[in-house]
Amino acid sequence: MKYSQLFSKTLKTAPNATDTVNHRLLVQAGFVRQVMAGVYTYTPLGLRVLNKISQIVREEMDKIGGQEVLMPLMHPSSLWKKSGGWDKVDVLFKLKSRTGKDYALAVSHEETVTTLAREFIHSYKDMPMSIYHIQWKFRDELRSKSGIMRGREFLMKDLYSWHATQADFDVFYAKAKAAYLRVFERLGLTAKVTEASGGAFTEKVSYEFEVLSEAGEANILYCQMCDYCVNVDDIKTYHEGDDCPKCGKDKLRPAKAAEVGNVFDLGQKYTKAFDLTFIDEKGEKKYPIMGCYGIGISRTMGVLVETFHDERGIIWPRGVAPFEVQLVSIGGGSAEVEERAEAVYKELTQAGVEVLFDDRAEVSAGAKLADADLIGCPTRVIVSEKTGMQVEVKKRSEKDSTLMEVNELLKKLQTLKD
Numbered sequence: 001m002k003y004s005q006l007f008s009k010t011l012k013t014a015p016n017a018t019d020t021v022n023h024r025l026l027v028q029a030g031f032v033r034q035v036m037a038g039v040y041t042y043t044p045l046g047l048r049v050l051n052k053i054s055q056i057v058r059e060e061m062d063k064i065g066g067q068e069v070l071m072p073l074m075h076p077s078s079l080w081k082k083s084g085g086w087d088k089v090d091v092l093f094k095l096k097s098r099t100g101k102d103y104a105l106a107v108s109h110e111e112t113v114t115t116l117a118r119e120f121i122h123s124y125k126d127m128p129m130s131i132y133h134i135q136w137k138f139r140d141e142l143r144s145k146s147g148i149m150r151g152r153e154f155l156m157k158d159l160y161s162w163h164a165t166q167a168d169f170d171v172f173y174a175k176a177k178a179a180y181l182r183v184f185e186r187l188g189l190t191a192k193v194t195e196a197s198g199g200a201f202t203e204k205v206s207y208e209f210e211v212l213s214e215a216g217e218a219n220i221l222y223c224q225m226c227d228y229c230v231n232v233d234d235i236k237t238y239h240e241g242d243d244c245p246k247c248g249k250d251k252l253r254p255a256k257a258a259e260v261g262n263v264f265d266l267g268q269k270y271t272k273a274f275d276l277t278f279i280d281e282k283g284e285k286k287y288p289i290m291g292c293y294g295i296g297i298s299r300t301m302g303v304l305v306e307t308f309h310d311e312r313g314i315i316w317p318r319g320v321a322p323f324e325v326q327l328v329s330i331g332g333g334s335a336e337v338e339e340r341a342e343a344v345y346k347e348l349t350q351a352g353v354e355v356l357f358d359d360r361a362e363v364s365a366g367a368k369l370a371d372a373d374l375i376g377c378p379t380r381v382i383v384s385e386k387t388g389m390q391v392e393v394k395k396r397s398e399k400d401s402t403l404m405e406v407n408e409l410l411k412k413l414q415t416l417k418d
């Protein structure tokens, strides 16, 4: 992609009225635009990142046997009345049609998915079964802040599973937790697993996946010596400075964290409410055990920016960067440099490398380099009068640059991929 053709452009100065780093940098670098509080448009740059996060999540859900579906955003009120959510869920957006009928905008999909599962799950032989989708959700927040980390409209992956026995559920629950940790590892994030109450969904214990972040809204206590972590908003048993109850080697420290995922043991709450039954091995009618498993895709994008940035801009982890390489031509209009940069662009893209080529002739070297830092592609490649038949390569996360042949660069990029 040539920068001159790119739909969105960077802003010279930081936008006003942004309360978090992710909001400021994502707007300034041209990844998103706010339509209203908590509601954002993703530009081609932003959508590339969102799609890459979705793809990593999709691959890990497929690995544990999840099958992808797509459920609607708008639900009849009857579904939400059946589960009790119509009156109990205070953040549920409600709509009225011109014929006077009531509808809800999806805040979650338990109601829809359990109704769907009734069509296909009849016997213990039909389980275990798990399906997921990556779909927008709505929350009627009183205050929406923290950029794309707390939206009124946000993209989520939610997976649902059904099991004939608690033992079978427990096996899948463990698999799903492991898959979640793989997702966050691939995204370059260190997620801590905390125990929390299930909130509106269930009386049982749930697990939250938290990333330490000043922009997060959760208050946690964690141990630096082991993986112990609790959400202090839910669990009052422990306090700052207490010995770690798991390893005893460190005191519990307080931190702000952002919840990027959660898994819930729903028990038989929804299968009973929607009368989803199956016939077990002995011919008896029973209710399946159900689980739900969420990952906030758009929120995770915000958390990534909060985690990976410096004073100059975003530093995208390789797996989710909008482009792998930002190619910059510095030549003040020299035809020779422009031709050479064009040739490098062709060579890289033909080798399958995703390149954002800053081909603007009228823009200063300083402005181009500042934009490359702001947008944050992992590798910056410069073609100038000084580089000759080589290119100057610098990682966004490092200070030093190296001169090398394009072939050598391709080899290096390939090594990172393997």
Ligand SMILES: [Zn+2]
Residues within 6 Å of the ligand: 223, 224, 225, 226, 227, 228, 244, 245, 246, 247, 248, 249, 250
């Ligand atoms: Zn510990």
